[in-house]
Amino acid sequence: GQNIDQPTEMTATEGAIVQINCTYQTSGFNGLFWYQQHAGEAPTFLSYNVLDGLEEKGRFSSFLSRSKGYSYLLLKELQMKDSASYLCAVSDSNYQLIWGAGTKLIIKP
Amino acid sequence: ETGVTQTPRHLVMGMTNKKSLKCEQHLGHNAMYWYKQSAKKPLELMFVYNFKEQTENNSVPSRFSPECPNSSHLFLHLHTLQPEDSALYLCASSQNLGGGTDTQYFGPGTRLTVL
Numbered sequence: 001g002q003n004i005d006q007p008t009e010m011t012a013t014e015g016a017i018v019q020i021n022c023t024y025q026t027s028g029f030n031g032l033f034w035y036q037q038h039a040g041e042a043p044t045f046l047s048y049n050v051l052d053g054l055e056e057k058g059r060f061s062s063f064l065s066r067s068k069g070y071s072y073l074l075l076k077e078l079q080m081k082d083s084a085s086y087l088c089a090v091s092d093s094n095y096q097l098i099w100g101a102g103t104k105l106i107i108k109p
Numbered sequence: 110e111t112g113v114t115q116t117p118r119h120l121v122m123g124m125t126n127k128k129s130l131k132c133e134q135h136l137g138h139n140a141m142y143w144y145k146q147s148a149k150k151p152l153e154l155m156f157v158y159n160f161k162e163q164t165e166n167n168s169v170p171s172r173f174s175p176e177c178p179n180s181s182h183l184f185l186h187l188h189t190l191q192p193e194d195s196a197l198y199l200c201a202s203s204q205n206l207g208g209g210t211d212t213q214y215f216g217p218g219t220r221l222t223v224l
Contacts, residue, residue, distance in 0.1 A: 004151065008149070033212070035215075040217075040220075041217060042113070042199065042215035042216055042217045042218060043152075043199070043215045044215070045212045045213075045214070048212065087152070089152075095206060095211075096154065096157075096165070097152075097154070097213065098151075099151040099152040100151055101149055101150055101151045102149075102151075
């Protein structure tokens with residue numbers, strides 16, 4: 001079966017760095033997405049990786065290792081507004097998105 | 110503002126009611142999606158439409174009936190729902206189906222409660 005694993009919840013301190021991991025087992029791979037979802041709001045696109053390596057976008061970076069079936073989202077200089085759920089999703093061989101259950105990130109002052 | 114709107118934002122209905130959820134995208138996209146989001150569970154893809162044609166129906170019970178009159182509008186008709194159908198229903202759109210550039214853009218969702 002297809003499976004995406006990510007931690008259920010993480011806590012970090014304002015101004016610090018946090019890394020949210022995602023491991024996947026899917027039938028085929030056409031890229032991995034990270035979305036941010038604030039409580040009661042729509043998921044919003046953060047990043048897309050299809051090649052191995054690190055993609056940096058401001059305070060957020062996303063890393064992919066296809067051979068390991070592994071990705072992480074790195075958030076630097078954490079702000080209170082970063083408190084949200086972070087969703088990992090993989091596009092499989094049929095270009096259908098397989099979603100993880102999300103990681104709830106709690107930022108403390 | 111993501112360019113995808115959904116109405117209503119909240120809906121409470123009885124098991125014998127019939128209601129419809131509406132989604133509209135203002136992005137000029139060709140593909141539209143319905144997802145179900147339950148607490149602490151992955152997003153569940155329900156239906157996919159591409160150029161108004163349904164391309165996916167992921168074993169969704171017939172009490173959920175989608176309708177896509179054009180590429181900008183998507184409906185989800187609900188009838189004789191069960192309490193376990195209570196969830197957040199999200200609509201999304203993308204330029205096309207598949208491919209890394211086809212990022213999905215989501216609406217704010219309809220919070221559905223079935224009594």
